[in-house]
Structures are given as C-alpha cells and as structure tokens.
Amino acid sequence: MDKIDLRTLQILEEIGQDGQLSQRRLADRLGISLGLVNSFVKRLANKGYFKIINTPPNRFVYVLTPKGFAEKARLSYKYITYSYRFYRNxxxxxxxxxxxxxxxxxxxxxxxxxxxxxxxxxxxxxxxxxxxxxxxxxxxxxxxxxxxxxxxxxxxxxxxxxxxxxxxxxxxxxxxxxxxxxxxxxxxxxxx
Structure with missing residues (x-):
C-alpha cells in the first residue's frame, strides 16, 4: 500500500468520524502539514468522495458520499491485506x-x-x-x-x-x- 492510499484512507476515516474537523486539526491528528491536508482534501472532494458544505462563520462540514464510503472500504481492505502479508513475511x-x-x-x-x-x-x-x-x-x-x-x-x-x-x-x-x-x-x- 503506497503512502497516497494510506493518507487517503486516514483522511476518509477521520472525516467519516467527524465531518466538522478543521483542516488544521486534521493535520495535527495525522501528523502532516496543513498544506498537504489541503491538497488531499481538494483532490478527494474533486473525486466526489465527500461534499464540502460551508457553514457560518467560515466553517466547513465534510460529508462522505456513497462513493467516499466505497473508496474507504476498498482502501481498508487493501490495508488489511497489506498488513497481513507484512506480518506473515x-x-x-x-x-x-x-x-x-x-x-x-x-x-x-x-x-x-x-x-x-x-x-x-x-x-x-x-x-x-x-x-x-x-x-x-x-x-x-x-x-x-x-x-x-x-x-x-x-x-x-x-x-x-x-x-x-x-x-x-x-x-x-x-x-x-x-x-x-x-x-x-x-x-x-x-x-x-
């Protein structure tokens, strides 16, 4: 499993748990830069994995779409398979x-x-x-x-x-x- 898939899975999991996370807090939770989180969020939203809803005052809510749930499930399976192979080897x-x-x-x-x-x-x-x-x-x-x-x-x-x-x-x-x-x-x- 490459780092991009792993980051994607982590972001989809975090958003699935709390759609009101700020990007700064998401960056802190994942231990990556705010710029990297912003780049991932834009890319994943453009792919249709979640919707971004603007709520006052200047806050955003992220809502996973069915496509996002499917991608999260696919990446979770890939991660579990990778982890099992790593452990066995x-x-x-x-x-x-x-x-x-x-x-x-x-x-x-x-x-x-x-x-x-x-x-x-x-x-x-x-x-x-x-x-x-x-x-x-x-x-x-x-x-x-x-x-x-x-x-x-x-x-x-x-x-x-x-x-x-x-x-x-x-x-x-x-x-x-x-x-x-x-x-x-x-x-x-x-x-x-």
Whole structure:
C-alpha cells in the first residue's frame, strides 16, 4: 500500500468520524502539514468522495458520499491485506533469523528501534531460547516495550548481549550507522 492510499484512507476515516474537523486539526491528528491536508482534501472532494458544505462563520462540514464510503472500504481492505502479508513475511523472516542465531550460540539480543516490526520480532523471539537483553531507540522519551524500558541508543553499552537486532526496518541504515559509530562491530549487528 503506497503512502497516497494510506493518507487517503486516514483522511476518509477521520472525516467519516467527524465531518466538522478543521483542516488544521486534521493535520495535527495525522501528523502532516496543513498544506498537504489541503491538497488531499481538494483532490478527494474533486473525486466526489465527500461534499464540502460551508457553514457560518467560515466553517466547513465534510460529508462522505456513497462513493467516499466505497473508496474507504476498498482502501481498508487493501490495508488489511497489506498488513497481513507484512506480518506473515516478517514472521517467516524472523523465525529463520532466530533459528540461525540459536544455531550460532547466540543467547541474548538487544532490539534497536521501535516499530511494528519490533513487535513481531518480540513475538517471534518467544519461540526460541534467546532472551531480550534490552531495547534501545533513537527517539526521545522513555517508554515501555513489552515490559522493557526503551533506552536511548547511546545506553546500549550498559547491556550484556550477543547481538543487536535492528528492528526498525524503515530507519535501519541510520540505526546501523549510529551503532557502528559507537564502536559496535558490524558482525554483532543484524539487519533482518
């Protein structure tokens, strides 16, 4: 599923839930720029996915049309199909990796990066005798990941581990570079 389809689905879902959203609030909810939201809203309205009704004082109400409901359903199905394939492929890939690591005598790993892939990796890790020594990420703030406190990447030196598994595939190059700059040998870093 490409980013345009995903954004379209997100906007149609938000409008379906609250047709009185301002574009600024929609931009905040989706974490994208106001200009991008404006561009999408115009394009989707021109395609007939919703009607824009002007109400005083200078407010707009968005009403999904039957064509908009149909597009939302089509994109939802596409997203679910994409997500299932992603999950199935990730589970297979991780199962093979953990079997390989177990065969190589690896007893513990650190996850580098929090993502959907990291969650799948955690579930896959439960099937092998490899323990999760810790979790690091380059995002700000500490939070929990399956009971593990997520620490900044530079704190990886405080963990005892055999391998680092990069579990944010979208930012794997940046994380790998950061880890190598910290002196972690490339042979100890795995990118699935």
């Amino acid at each position: 990730a589970r297979h890939q991780l199962r093979e990796l953990f079997i390989e690591l177990t065969g190589a005598g690896v007893g513990s790993v650190v996850f580098a990066g929090i993502s959907d892939f990291a969650e799948i990796a955690y579930l896959s890790l439960q099937e092998v005798p490899v323990t999760l020594a810790g979790v690091v990420d380059d995002a700000d703030g500490r939070h929990l990941f399956f009971g593990h406190v997520v620490r900044p990447v530079h704190e990886i030196a405080g963990f005892s581990y055999d391998r680092v598994l990069i579990t944010d595939i979208e930012h794997h190059e940046r994380l790998q570079t950061l880890l190598e700059q910290m002196g972690i040998a490339r042979s100890r870093i795995r990118v699935p």
